[in-house]
Amino acid sequence: MNKNTPVKKLFLLTLFLFQSTLLLAQITVVNGTVIDAKNKKPLPYVSVAFAGTSTGTTTNADGRFFLQSVKAQSSLQVSFVGYKTVNFAIKPGAEQNVTIRLTAEPQALNEVIVKSQKKQKYSNKNNPAxxxxxxxxxxxxxxxxxSYEFVEYRSYDKMQFSFLNVSSKLADKKFFKKYKFLIDNRDTTTIPGKNLLPFYLNEKVSHTFYRKNPEKKHTVVLGEKAVNFGPFxxxxxxxxxxxxxxSEINIYxxxxxxxxxQWLSPIAGVSPNFYKFFITDTVTTAGNEKLVELSFTPRNTADMLFEGMLYVTLDGNYAVQRAVLKANRNINLNFVKSMEVDLDFAKNTDGRYHLNKSTTLADFGFNKDKSGGLFGIRTITFDKFFINTPRPDAAYAGEAVVYxxxxKERNEQFWRENRLDTLSIAESKVYTNIDSLTRMPSYRRTADLLSLLVFGYKGFGKFEVGPANSFYSFNPVEGFRLRFGGRTTYDFSKRIFFETYAAYGFKDERWKYFLSSTYSLNAKSIYKFPQxxxxxSFQRDTKIPGLNLDFVREDNFLLSFKRGNNDKYLYNDFYRFDYVREFENHFSYKFNFTKWTQEPAGSLYFNRLVNGALISDRYLTTSELSLNLRYAPYEQFYQGKMFRTPIISKYPIFNLYYTKGVKDLFGGQYGYDKLxxxxxxxxxxxxxGYADVALEAGHIFGKVPYPLLNIHRANQTYAYDVDSYNLMNFLEFVSDDYQAISIDQxxxxxxxxxxPLLKKLKWREVVSFKALYGGLRSENDPSLHPDLYQFPVDESGKPITYSLGSKPYIEGSVGIENIFKFIRLDLVKRFNYLDNPNVSEWGLRTRITFDF
Known part of the structure; x- marks a missing residue:
């Protein structure tokens, strides 16, 4: 029977519903509140678990909790420091609401003395906290x-995202009636006072092995399951x-x-300089463990710092037994209405503690006063924690993380047996609900439209058209320019990809075009790691010499607006062959062959003197072999079927490029080497905050005309570009040897x-510095070797292209970012070479960024 037949689908669906009914019949669901038996006040952060199991949770700030098990449970074990542990009877296999009363059992500690002081100014000196x-x-x-020689543990990682406080009345509206099955799947018990509509769920079970000497951490992913939103x-x-x-959080x-x-930990070495600490309670647990409740708050509530509580042991280890970390409402953090991290630790066999459970909750929205938005929860639960138990070397061998x-093909039995935390009823329906959603034509149409707006491409099954922002542009050489193109999708082929475009300039009346064919050698999408x-490929198009802006395509409409005179272009013909290989350790190499023909356009020209006569060349042809070695340790990506973007991390990225120009190969006119x-x-x-630092150096061996020299990255747009010189003109500086540094703080x-005023606006400071050292050897100086192309001049005959002299080119900026949460505005200053024509000492530049 074909697995896609309606009969088979109906059979599988019926079987699934039957199994689900059997499971639901055994589910024990408990909603409850834990209160103080004497004063009836709710108790936050109380541990509640099904007796005899590892399935548990903690109460929230209002004393509320939710607990669920797929098995018939009959008792809850409830414990809290300073209170008697109780076993509370519940109804097996039923959904119920309970109120649990705890009786205080305080025990004073002799080790800590708490003194009351009236309105005394906070000081670190003589402060017991x-x-x-x-x-x-x-x-x-x-x-x-x-600190151990060997550590081993299993972990269950659950990530859930939900729409927040979606009204039940929404399903009654005409447009949303077809989505009623989604809207009705709301969860009102997990977070008291909020209703969650889950739309994303990811689960992962892993086994981790750690060895101290030689140090190696190896994680084996046993199973992973996530929702699939379809091809769009x-x-x-x-x-x-x-x-x-x-991210996974280590309080230490x-x-x-x-x-x-990056947030400063409350137990960082310098934390007393940024946090205020207070001893707010001293208690003894049911296991006779002596703890101090240590509360902390930022000295400045707008800084990227936590507030919350630490529970510290007094057994000589001074370990954290529990931690509650929150973001202050006044913090300079975008789109986050509230955030909380709960860390629970369990005792090892040697009396020290390890992380037992980590729960991170965050409430997202554009306006902190609005009730809607998104709510995310990540829970990581650990068990089978072994210390100083060596395993064979094979347990530590291989990559840091392997699957x-x-x-990714685990069945439901695996997940029932390996979940260390339960799914809520709403969470358990997410997989099937999203699968049903992706089959709906209305969803596909909406997702297709969003893809066009966000990514610029409109899909037509096996082919998609775009990018939309390059359909129209203009420049002094081409005038009004129209472009139309597209690429094949993963539905066309999983191994072969085609991309093309055609463009026409109405002023120069010339066609430009591009065509490429890519073949995957590892049966993966070319956008997937490892590539x-x-x-x-072949490309015929215009280009500004030295243009390399990171924020936009060259023929993007926004690039059409530039400052100053900008009429020196090149027509380029590129015949290219690329071979790309990435490895699991994030080392990669790219081999490339390029035949490149350049033709001057606009007011640009290729003039040289031969025996005293001026000759204008129409074409410059080179043949290049190049090798790029790249190493980006621990690099991760946001990966889609048709794109991937590196995730910024603390690890450096190393690049080494070598290019050899081969004379007489396919008409190549020059032989040279570039490093x-x-x-x-x-x-x-x-x-x-943070700083982005780039160090760069280059050298050219051989005699070459200026189009083959290092034409330094300039920017004549009004947008701030991090990787270019924003007050340098196009073609202004060339070199055959250079060193550069860039700092963006x-x-x-x-x-x-x-x-006070700036604190309320939540603006942020930014400072940048860029310096470029370089030079030109005499063999590449056209004033000494007139057979080389002469440097371009303006309409009055004054040179516009220069080599760097004894002093570096320097520019810097001071700016404000986070204006309206996404605008950066920089005041840029150029410090030298101010006598060059058509340069500005000062300039205002802007950039759009989205950051938390």
Whole structure:
């Protein structure tokens, strides 16, 4: 029987519903509140679990909890520091609401003395809370899992995203009636006071092995399951981005990555300088463990700092037994209405503690006062935690993370047996609901339209047209320019990809076009990591010499608006062959052959002197062989079927380029060698924000005309480009040897947060610095060798192209970002070479960015 026949589908659906009914008949669901038996006040952060199991949770700030099991459970175990542990009877296999009363069992500790002081100014000196946190800091190293020779554990990672507070009346509206099955799947128990409509779910079960000497951490993914939004939406890219926002948190690290930002940990070495600490309670647990409740708050509530509580042991280890981390409402954080991280630790066999469960919750919205938006929850649960138990070397061998072959094909039995946390009823329906949604024509039409608006492409099954923002542009050489193009999709072929476009300039009356064919050698999309493909292409088009803007395509409509005179172009013919190979360790290489023919356009020309006579060449042809070596350790991507974008991380990226020009090969006119090296590094600077630093150097061996020299990246648009010189003119500087440094520092409001008006506006400071050293050897100087192409001049005969002299080109900027949450505005200053024609010492540039 064909698996796609309606009969088979009906059979599978009936079987699924039958199995689901049997499972639901055993589900035990408990909604409840835990209160103090004496004063009837709700108790937050109480541990509640099904007795005799690892399935548990904690109460929220209102004392509420939700717990669910696919098995018939008969008892809850409820425990909280300072209270008697109770076993509370429940009805097996039923849904119920309960109120649990805990009786206080306080025990004073002799080790800590709490004194009341009236309105005394906070100080670190002689402060018992600060003395205690310093003890925690002193003992950080031994409380890390990496302090053991061997560590092994299993983890269950669940990520869920939901629409927040969707009205039940929405399903009654005409347009949404067809989506009623989605809208009715709301969850009102997981987060008391909020209703969640889950639309994304990802589950992963892993087994991790750690060895200290030689150090190696190896994680085997046993199973992974996620919703699939269909061909129009990048499900894997969404998942990668969500995981990047909700990074795994280690409270013992000096800095914690969360929501793409770096937060200073409350137990970082310098935390007493940025946090205020208070001893707010001293308790003894049911297991006779002595703890201190240590509350903390930022000294400046707008800085990227947590507030919350730490529960610290007094057994000599000064370990964190529990942590609650929250974002203050006044923090300079975009689109986040609230955020909370709960960390629970369990005792090891040696008396120290390991992370047992991590829960991260965040409420997203454009307006903090609105009730709608998105709500994300990531829960990581650990079990089978073994210390100092060595395994064979094979357990630590291989890449840091590997997937078992069947990891993404696990059946429901696997998930029932390996989930360390339960799914809510709403979560359990997400997979089937989204699958049903992707089959609806109305969804496909909407997703297709969004794809055009966001990515610029309109799909037609096996082919898609775009990008839309390049259909129309204009420039002084081509005048009004129209372009139309597209590419094949994954539905056309999983191994062969074609891309093409045609463009026409109404002023120069010339056609431009591009055609490429790519063949995947590893049976994966060419956009998937690791890449392994060959590509052949031909392109005939215009280009501004030295243009290399990172924010826009060259024929994008926005690029049409430029400052100053800009009529020196090139017509280029590129015949290219590329071979690309990436490896799992994130080392890659690219081999390339290019036959490149350049033709001057506009007011540009190729003039040289031969025996005293001026000759104008129409074409310059070169044949180049090149090799690019790249190493980007631990690099991750947002990957879609037709794109991928690197995720910014703390790890450096190394690039080494070698190009050899071969004379007389396919008409090549010059022989030369080019060497270029570059290092990019993103530095996280904790409360001081972050800095992007780039170091670059290049050298050309051989005698070449100026179009083959290093034409340094200039920018004559009004947009700020991080990787170009924003007050340098196109074609202004060339060199055959250079070194460059670029620093782009983002302070994330560290200074503005201390100024009341700017603090309220949530603006952020940004500073940049760029310096370019370089030179031109005499053999490549056309004033000494007139047989080389002469440097271009303006209409009055004054040169516009120069070599760098004894001083570097320097420019810098100070700016404000986060204006209206997405605009950056820079005041840029050029510090030297101000006598060159048509240059500006100052300029205002803008850039659109979206950051948390």
């Amino acid at each position: 600060v003395e205690l946190i310093r003890k925690v800091i002193e003992n950080k190293e031994k409380n890390q899992p990496e 939406v990048d499900s894997e890219g969404i998942g990668a981005y969500f995981k990047h926002m909700y 690290d000096n800095n914690v990555m969360l929501l793409t930002n 078992m072959d069947e990891a 392994h493909y060959v590509r052949a 270029l090296g570059r290092i990019d590094k993103h530095f996280y600077l904790s409360v001081f 983002h302070f994330y409001g560290f200074f503005f947060n201390k100024i």
